[in-house]
Amino acid sequence: MVLKLVVLISGTGSNLRSLLEASQDAQFPARVVAIGADRDADGLALGEEFGIPTFTVPFTAFPDREAWGTELIAQVRLWEPDLVILSGLMRLVPAAVVDAFSPHLINTHPAYLPEFPGAHGVRDALAAGVDQTGASLIVVDNSVDGGPIIAQERVPVLPGDTESSLHDRIKPVERRLLIQAVLDIANSHLDLKELAR
Ligand code: GAR
DSSP states (O other): OOEEEEEEESSOOHHHHHHHHHTTSTTSSEEEEEEEESSOOGGGHHHHHHTOOEEEOOGGGSSSHHHHHHHHHHHHHTTOOSEEEESSOOSOOOHHHHHHHTTSEEEEESSOTTSSOSTTHHHHHHHHTOSEEEEEEEEOOSSSSOSOEEEEEEEEOOTTOOHHHHHHHHHHHHHHHHHHHHHHHHTTSOOHHHHHO
8 A cells, every 4th residue: 555645844854855765765655745834844845856745834824723723634635645744843733633634643753752742852851961862753642742652762862962963863763763654554564543542
């Protein structure tokens, strides 16, 4: 089965890039059918580079999170995805989005959940002075990064690490976890409904 993916971003989309590169292999069992963003994200340029349609549902153009979510659902549904990936979407999605897509709605996070949830997972790990953090891939539910864990891996914090150096070491782990999960879902080795039951 070839999975249709919609990937939602807010930033540079470097994890998205690795997914797009992986899916250039004809054997890879998934295709990104659309890239969406909540703002004028740099990563939308990947759409042009890889020939993938893009859409933007600007968060600030809507009166509230619920109205934004309603339009986001409509835009994502146009592509009839098998899986929706939040790959650096820096917004909490409203319950209607969870209801519409979960458990086929997954999120990458730059920490070893349930440690350091939220928008600043890398910064919070550094501030806590831990000697290891990690990367996680989860099913999105109505909690803040508290959904069922699909995969996660530890990443050491090294002396002298900055938020950016640590994040740069976490991201390749996130990419590996994400690509493996997409493969496992496509090959029926991972059942998100079962995981989220
Ligand atoms: C990734 O590390 C992703 O896990 C994180 O944003 C980064 C996006 O990087 N997401 C969160 O922190 C969500 N709470 P990218 O735009 O370079 O792929």
